[in-house]
Amino acid sequence: MESLVVYESLYGNTKSVAEAIADGLRNWGSSRAVIVGAIERSDLEHVDLLVVGAPTHAWGLPRERTWTQAKPKPSSPTAGIRLRAWPDQLPSGVGRPAASFDTRMNRPRFVTGSAARGIARRLHHHGWARATAPASFLVTGTTGPLIAGELDRARAWGDALGRVAAPTRMSERTAERAI
């Protein structure tokens, strides 16, 4: 199974989570984590599973305004495109599985909000099927670090996601080849 993990990240925590998820997914085939600005439309053509993640800013997906407020350092792992608008540029998922995640502060979700839910809505709107519930990985402060054990949890989440998506996707591929 070919998986792609697409992320946006200001301070690097979401990037680390994306890489750990891609690592867990590698138990089920090829997988890579790529920053949103480096994705070409053609990268999506053969993907069996799409995973998308962002930091939570102002209770949801980052906006230009929240990036400006945060004043990212020149070394921030970012690129010009924001995930908020990116799904509009996606080819339809035509029912392929997708999942979303975010990073957010270590407080109850009703206080922090969550970017992952907005991502899930956008993916669904563009024809991607929900493979699992949106997930959050927690940081101790605005710039991080992640709380202890979150990268292991991200790796395990990627593995569990692969376990759910791989058998379904492989049988769909076999059916597609038979037509």
Ligand SMILES: Cc1cc2nc3c(=O)[nH]c(=O)nc-3n(C[C@H](O)[C@H](O)[C@H](O)COP(=O)(O)O)c2cc1C
């Ligand atoms: C402008 C701004 C707004 C933020 N708003 C929220 C928020 O509403 N809820 C929350 O849990 N965390 C919030 N945070 C903390 C981010 O979620 C945290 O910086 C992020 O998870 C780190 O991910 P990154 O290292 O990939 O950028 C905010 C951070 C910034 C810079």
